[in-house]
Amino acid sequence: MSSRSYGLQEPPSLGVAGRKRYAMVVDLRRCTGCGACAMACKVEFDLPLGVWRIWLKEENRGEFPNVRKVVVPTLCNHCDYPICVRNCPTESTYKHADGFVLIRPNRCIGCRACIVACPYNARHLLPAARTDAQKPTSITDKCSFCIHRVSRGLAPACVASCTARAMIFGDLNDPESEVATLLLKENVSVLRPDMGTAPQVYYIGLDHGGVTDPIACYTDRSVALKDDFNAFKRNHNGLSFGDIVEGENETSALGFTRQVAGHLKDFIVDIFEKIGWVSRH
Amino acid sequence: MEREIVSNAFHHVNWGIPIAVYFWLVGSSAGSFVISSLGWVFGIKKFKPISFFASNLAIVQLLIVPALLVFDLGRVMRASHLFPLVTGFWHATASLAWGTALVATYPIGMAIYSYLIYKHNEKWARVFGFIAVIQAISTHWYTGITMALNPSRHPNHTALAALLFLIGAFISGIGLLIVILKIRDYFVKAADKLDPTMIVGLGRLMLLGLCVDIFLVFSEFIHMTYGTEEEFHVLELVSTVFRAPVLELYLGLGLALPLAILVSPYGKRNGGVLLASALIATGIFGMRLGWVLISQFSQTIF
Amino acid sequence: MPRVTRRRFLQIGGAALAAGAVPKGIADAMELEAGGRSYNYARVAEDRKKTAFTVSPFAKLKTPQQVFLENGQVVSAAGFLNHPATRGRSAAIDAVAHLTAGDPDRVLHPLKREGNRGENRWKRISWQEALAEIAKAVEVATAQSGAASVWLVRGEDTADGAWKRYMHTLGSPSIVSLANDGGKKTGQKLTWGEEIEVPDFANARYILNFGSNLYETFPAHAAAVADGRAERHAKLVTFDPRMSMTAGLSDEWVPVLPGSDGLVALAMANVIMQEGLADTAFINTWTNVSAEKLRAHLSQFTLEAAEKESGIKAAVIKRIAIEFATEKPATVFSYRGASSHTNGTDTERALMLLPIVTGNVEVKGGYCLPRRIRWDDVKPVPPIPATRKEGIGGALFPHAAKTGKVKVGVLFNYNTNPAHSAAAAPYWREVLKDEKAVPFMVAIATHMSETAALADIVLPDATYLESNEPVSSPSSLFPWLGVRTVVATAPGEVRELKVILRDIVHTLDKEGSPGMKRYWDFQDPVEWLSKCVDSIPRLKADGGLDAIRANGPWPHYGALDGKTGKVLDGDGKPLKAEYGKHRKAGFATASKKIEIHCESLRQLGLPPLPVWRKAKNLAVAQGKEKGSFAFITFKTAYQAGFTTENNKYLVEKDHHNHCFINKKSATAMDIRDGDLIRIASSVGYLVTKARVTQSIHPQVVAMAGGHGHNAVGRVARMESRKRPEWVAAAEDPDIRFNLWWEDKGVNPNEIMPLFADTASGSTAMSFVVTVEKARTGDKYGDIKTDVAVHEAFFKNAVEWL
């Protein structure tokens, strides 16, 4: 791979003796869709409702009786060429030499440029209220590859809980490591390789269709999933003044105008709240 | 093949209406300012009488922008992190870093220019006007670029996006200027009232811009129909969820109708130009809504 | 490494990064072993202020856990690293189980009802008052109608049998146990003397699964299946009318019609015998029928009959039977899906024939007996009261109470929520609300469930993190003993069950004269726990209770190896299970053999050999075949029992239960995905949304259980900002401000008529429904049932049971 400059990036450690280079392999042949990874991650970081650092994509494919499930756990890919990093104006998010793409919570201003940049939808804005008030709010967050655990010799929380041992994490610079051997031995692929991001979460048994295709994710949603998403758009408190709720009347000219006006109103109330004049909480 | 997606995350659109309004205002400001510069920088005498007003209007429009931007941040008090003078770091690959610099300096450039017009200092007004025109164009161009530099976000991920933003700015800027000038007419002395031919002249400029805009959207849409699945998907969204702002407001009321008015005999009358102006100014807001929201709408389901 | 708390080191992480310097130091210190297979929780233990071992509260298989504490609160949990089955992994529900302890909606004080039953108005009372009232009620009941009028309606028992001891202390045999795997357990018990099998998935080459969604419901089994499939290319075939997660990820999904699994299994066994693929030596030696007799018996179960009842092509059944018999070793698993019909016990017995006739019993990769660790009851043990004559199965209890067939003086409710999760839930509510049927009711509970809300007194129970009890898994090739001890400070006035029961006994028997007190003679429940644990041979030599508390479950099999992902023994060799357990002492039946011929069934007037009879619960009235569907129900990875319904993370992931309906069937009725539909059974109807899908049999519809709560807590009720005045002032701002969903589901048990399995007394969970588009005026969540019709089903059941 030719090297490209993608903004704030440590000199990559791939192939540098004595340095670590972390990556993850998800073996979809083993994954049982049990969701333990997502739950373990939620508790590990005391994540608020409505945001996910890792989540399960699930699809039913085929026609009765020839139907099967496709399940793909998705998280930040800790890309080698992270567009999120490139677009962050404050150098809050950066690529660590050992592979992690991280966020410096104290620097982040919550501008969401990185969220727009990420092709994988891996980032989210933390809401203003959370269980543990000591933890960051209103800034961008995403999977950290559990650097706080990894740096202490522990596997990431999701990897540690993966009931079927489908997630493998480790150091690509160590040829003995399981991730390194899997990359050599198995047919691995990554999500949306066309994005030029060089993702470092590799999948075994991934197929590029259905739930791993952004358009199918939209067009082939079950109504229940769509309704849930619409409910989410109506109710979450996430500094998003543009969530368009779909529906026949909701996106008619009148409905659209109503939505835009509603978002503007929310924005103004939000300003007052930020100044401290009103409190919705 | 039949498939149904039954579970996914709900990460959501995060740049919304305030950003669309901001793009629209920055655009209008740039448009106004370009008109303002025609008289004093490019020496088209006809437009000199409105230069001062247009420049001041551009400044006012731009002063609303920082409020929108700052209050749209998750951490308002950390807006200072955007300024290298405060923080000591400068992330040059981030278009937002450049944008901050532009948004912060462009009003100053315009203010100097306004002041020089006020003082009738032809020579320096031309110099500073020229600088400010570049700032105006850059400030708006960068908004397009900010959207364009995200490879997964269609329809923005094209080199045309920034041009489309710019030309949209030009016509909506003139449109808004005309509407505001007309409103101003009610309040000023007879002597200061606008020369009707000026409005028609502005209308001609607008028609020119309109044609370019139509040409650009046409090219963009042609590109999308022959494009990747994701680009094609944008077209689908334009005819469904985003029908109201894009098809109806932007393409219909904002481009087609004004074009019809401006090429018809009404295009040479004040009333016709005024109507077309209002339509274009709101139509371009539809474009801003569409281009900001569509690009984030479907990928948030990935 | 310095000792830091979890929050502290998150902060350090954050701060180091925030300082701007990319922390190379940390990076250099990284020493993660290969693959993420090796991670060392002992090091977490050093980092985190406090760590403790416990056993998760959910699931049938139990999971030993290590939990991490901060300020006396458990903040996260992980599996136990050296456990041979889970190897440190834990299921979704286990990973978030500890949140129950800090749930702001927990019942924290003894509460007494105000106003009428079910009004849900409560007054805080002291423990002393509560105990006095309960003791008085028990005394009155005993004096008036005998000790047997004190009833216990419970779900899963605590592991050390405190309830049994309590009931026996009072002299009452009146225990109703509400679990819906009765058919499965009875079938197993009658056949080979144990209640559950241990399939050796990891070493199998062929796995047949009948009606279990084990990928979601049995996580340790799922891990073993993943090993078997990855390392031995085992084939997994799942029979399920609905494409569960397990079915959808299996090598083959067989959409069987509900209630017909038994016949399919019998036909398969028949094929295996006919084709000469059976292990006749095993049958002749280890079962109580001869291979010849069995062959003759099975010959009546033809492939054609199986095809007709199950909807599966005869050729497919035959192929799977032959694959199963030839691909050795092979194993079978089944659970609630196959057996929760009126023919449940028969079905389970039929399914067990498959590993038996192929001789796959107690072999590596086959179908094995449970290996248990048992402990003795604490002495002295109260005498077992004479069992009652009426022989009331759990399913019929509410009717018997209502009609006075059994006398109820006081009813204790523990760890079960029949007012929501049992069949005929509305009827249960009706009875529990009726002060004539149930004069006094005490709920010992962590939450104000639909059932507890009908009680007269609610006592705040401890969670698994605040109790002392030994736990052992019923299904493991490597038996282990774990303990739950008090690892987190109990909030409010919460007390653990044993202490509550002890205190009731002590209040009843102040002087010790009725002789009850001596069965409850302990100051501290740890005393009791030590006694149980100390009764286990060899454990004391290994350090006893203290060793388990310090090092996790006993025995210590070895350590997880980073390279292989397996637990290795002291010599670094893979653990070897012992097989052939039956060769030592036979099976746990009277004949020491597998009892394919079951004498006790014969005595009940039932066929003694495995047979198949149509499930009564699925019988369609003549002429109604068109438009009728079999309704089935299921669980997901995010519900456990239904205890998790107030857990914000789990409910966020899984909050509604729209009705699965096959696309073809739906389209024929002009029902599209997401449309409102009305589902009607013989007892009423409910209105929900259609989940139009290809992933279910065209004649079947399905809804998950556990949703649509009107009690339990704010998350379950989906009223994030409505705090009942009796709960503590605690708030979770996350729940209050960030709860975003608008759909809490509908409870199908409201329209579930009562049917029960004759042999086990366990209720069936599926029934016949009609489906139609919602009528005008129908709203999502509407439920209309007729309690009188519910009652008619009970009356009916009394006759055939």
Ligand SMILES: Nc1nc2c(c(=O)[nH]1)N[C@H]1C(S)=C(S)[C@@H](COP(=O)(O)OP(=O)(O)OC[C@H]3O[C@@H](n4cnc5c(=O)[nH]c(N)nc54)[C@H](O)[C@@H]3O)O[C@H]1N2
């Ligand atoms: N996550 C989680 N795990 C649990 C529990 C929990 O609540 N949550 N509960 C525990 C308890 S109490 C139990 S009893 C077990 C139950 O464990 P399982 O029996 O594995 O789970 P269920 O979802 O009850 O039912 C399994 C499947 O049976 C199917 N089914 C329904 N009718 C039939 C039929 O007639 N034939 C066949 N072949 N399949 C049918 C359903 O579609 C469903 O997919 O799980 C235990 N583990």
Ligand SMILES: Nc1nc2c(c(=O)[nH]1)N[C@H]1C(S)=C(S)[C@@H](COP(=O)(O)OP(=O)(O)OC[C@H]3O[C@@H](n4cnc5c(=O)[nH]c(N)nc54)[C@H](O)[C@@H]3O)O[C@H]1N2
């Ligand atoms: N629709 C549908 N219905 C079903 C099933 C299904 O699959 N679908 N499954 C059936 C099966 S297999 C079963 S086993 C039953 C299970 O159903 P139940 O026997 O009702 O068990 P749970 O729903 O787990 O309810 C347990 C109750 O105990 C309370 N509780 C939890 N932990 C504790 C504790 O530590 N102490 C005390 N005192 N209380 C506690 C909880 O708040 C809850 O009210 O449901 C059956 N009903």
Ligand code: SF4
């Ligand atoms: S939201 Fe934070 S991390 Fe993302 S681009 Fe803005 S400052 Fe950087």
Ligand code: SF4
């Ligand atoms: S997945 Fe997205 S957030 Fe993660 S590194 Fe890549 S671009 Fe950035």
Ligand code: SF4
């Ligand atoms: S690596 Fe850590 S942060 Fe990332 S998904 Fe896994 S548990 Fe969550």
Ligand code: SF4
């Ligand atoms: S924990 Fe592992 S097996 Fe379970 S869903 Fe996540 S990746 Fe799949």
Ligand SMILES: [Mo]
């Ligand atoms: Mo159960």
